[in-house]
Amino acid sequence: xxxxxxxxxxxxxxxxxxxxxxxxxxxSGLLMIRSLEGWQLNVLGLHKAIGFVVLGLFCLRVVFKxxxxxxxxxxxxxxxxxxxxxxVHGLMYVLMAGMPVTGLLSxxxxxxxxxxxxxxxxxAAEQSNIILYSMARELHGLLAAGLIALxxxxxxxxxxxxxxxxxxxLKRMI
Amino acid sequence: xxxxxxxxxxxxxxxxxxxxAEQVTAQQFVNLQQGNTxxxxxxxxxxxxxxxxxxxxxxxxxxxxxxxxxFALGTAPFIGRxxxxxxxxxxxxxxxxxxxxxxxxxxxxxxxxxxAMNTPPVMAVSNPHDFYQQIVxxxxxxxxxxxxxxxxxxxxxxxxxxxxxxxxxxxxxxxYHSINAFYLENSQGEKRAVRWYFEPLGxxxxxxxxxxxxxxxxxxxxxxxxxVKFNWVFILSEETDDENDPALRWPENREHVVAGKxxxxxxxxxxxxxxxxxxxxxxTLPSGVTATADPIxxxxxxxxxxxxxxxxxxxxxxVLQ
Numbered sequence: 322x323x324x325x326x327x328x329x330x331x332x333x334x335x336x337x338x339x340x341x342x343x344x345x346x347x348x349s350g351l352l353m354i355r356s357l358e359g360w361q362l363n364v365l366g367l368h369k370a371i372g373f374v375v376l377g378l379f380c381l382r383v384v385f386k387x388x389x390x391x392x393x394x395x396x397x398x399x400x401x402x403x404x405x406x407x408x409v410h411g412l413m414y415v416l417m418a419g420m421p422v423t424g425l426l427s428x429x430x431x432x433x434x435x436x437x438x439x440x441x442x443x444x445a446a447e448q449s450n451i452i453l454y455s456m457a458r459e460l461h462g463l464l465a466a467g468l469i470a471l472x473x474x475x476x477x478x479x480x481x482x483x484x485x486x487x488x489x490x491l492k493r494m495i
Numbered sequence: 496x497x498x499x500x501x502x503x504x505x506x507x508x509x510x511x512x513x514x515x516a517e518q519v520t521a522q523q524f525v526n527l528q529q530g531n532t533x534x535x536x537x538x539x540x541x542x543x544x545x546x547x548x549x550x551x552x553x554x555x556x557x558x559x560x561x562x563x564x565x566f567a568l569g570t571a572p573f574i575g576r577x578x579x580x581x582x583x584x585x586x587x588x589x590x591x592x593x594x595x596x597x598x599x600x601x602x603x604x605x606x607x608x609x610x611a612m613n614t615p616p617v618m619a620v621s622n623p624h625d626f627y628q629q630i631v632x633x634x635x636x637x638x639x640x641x642x643x644x645x646x647x648x649x650x651x652x653x654x655x656x657x658x659x660x661x662x663x664x665x666x667x668x669x670x671y672h673s674i675n676a677f678y679l680e681n682s683q684g685e686k687r688a689v690r691w692y693f694e695p696l697g698x699x700x701x702x703x704x705x706x707x708x709x710x711x712x713x714x715x716x717x718x719x720x721x722x723v724k725f726n727w728v729f730i731l732s733e734e735t736d737d738e739n740d741p742a743l744r745w746p747e748n749r750e751h752v753v754a755g756k757x758x759x760x761x762x763x764x765x766x767x768x769x770x771x772x773x774x775x776x777x778x779t780l781p782s783g784v785t786a787t788a789d790p791i792x793x794x795x796x797x798x799x800x801x802x803x804x805x806x807x808x809x810x811x812x813x814v815l816q
Contacts, residue, residue, distance in 0.1 A: 444604030
């Protein structure tokens with residue numbers, strides 16, 4: 322059966338790479354807005370640069386998702402459960418795109434160029450706009466909280482499939 | 496499952512560490528600075544200030560040390576802000592022990608330089624946790640502050656400066672110091688730790704009033720008569736100097752390089768003037784200037800960001816209402 326087969330290698334790689342990078346992004350974000358320690362500046366720089374990498378991977382991932390027919394959920398559940406799974410996945414995609422975009426916009430409106438590993442920089446607004454900065458910055462924080470919640474739901478779904486349903490959902494992604 | 500555990504742990508452990516550690520956080524620091532009387536929409540520290548605009552006119556003397564283009568010939572416009580210490584945007588000017596000047600160079604869309612300077616040439620202490628305790632002591636009164644200084648011998652250079660300092664009659668006549676050291680880097684990749692200060696070039700204009708806005712009124716009146724000028728002077732470190740300790744003064748005989756003139760032409764006291772939107776985080780640096788490991792310098796980004804985020808949110812809510 323087509324839908325029982327593994328996800329494509331490209332999708333599996335981007336999934337796990339993004340899992341690790343998103344964990345780094347959320348942890349580094351929570352740490353760097355609180356810490357007064359010397360490493361804060363380095364983590365801040367990494368957070369911005371890796372955020373850009375995540376945005377690139379996200380774009381690739383969307384392409385893989387829709388170009389390969391095997392990259393579909395099993396949908397072996399009752400209607401409402403499938404809908405919940407689809408909604409969580411859909412929202413995760415929205416937030417994975419929304420996080421880097423609001424992050425970049427907050428820096429743009431605060432007139433702070435974002436350097437990507439010193440290779441190149443995103444330009445910043447010539448004049449800071451504190452209102453637009455605040456909109457982007459507060460959204461960035463709210464989306465982060467939403468993404469953490471969705472990741473927990475996603476992990477809950479994995480546990481459910483693995484231990485209760487005992488199907489091959491997890492295997493398809495490994 | 497092992498992988499999931501690892502992801503879980505990597506997400507939760509460091510966050511737990513942050514919430515439980517005894518280190519001072521940016522939020523605690525800004526809470527302390529704003530106290531119970533912060534005013535919505537204003538900076539949590541240095542709340543009272545006025546925007547100025549002007550330009551820097553380099554003399555080329557520093558261009559061998561750094562690739563920052565503003566030190567090559569030509570002029571570089573900036574948006575600056577004079578301010579006094581404290582969380583009160585209407586505080587009486589002459590009561591504040593510290594006066595400040597910040598400048599922002601918009602060098603190009605991808606190169607910004609924010610500089611925040613104060614009247615003292617050094618910090619009293621060497622790290623943000625002691626700085627926090629120093630502010631606690633200041634808020635607790637003269638006795639607590641005296642006890643704090645006694646318990647911290649590294650405050651000696653600061654206390655020596657304090658004993659010799661007489662506040663100027665004008666914001667235009669103060670010397671403003673970078674305090675923290677930075678590295679300059681040239682196109683050959685050579686690095687040199689430096690501090691800098693703005694050296695006033697003006698003259699007294701007679702007695703100042705003693706009103707709450709004495710200093711800002713004086714500055715406005717002075718600017719009506721002509722620009723306010725400073726020399727931008729760099730102090731070059733030697734091998735033996737510790738660039739990572741902001742409480743330690745470097746010896747007097749270090750080489751000083753005048754890089755050019757800062758010319759301030761206009762002042763805008765308006766609460767919505769352009770500089771009020773700027774976060775003068777001194778770690779916003781262009782290529783050719785990098786941060787030292789100075790723990791107080793390194794602590795500034797997170798603290799400035801927290802203060803900026805709070806007042807920005809208040810301004811946003813004001814607009815939405």
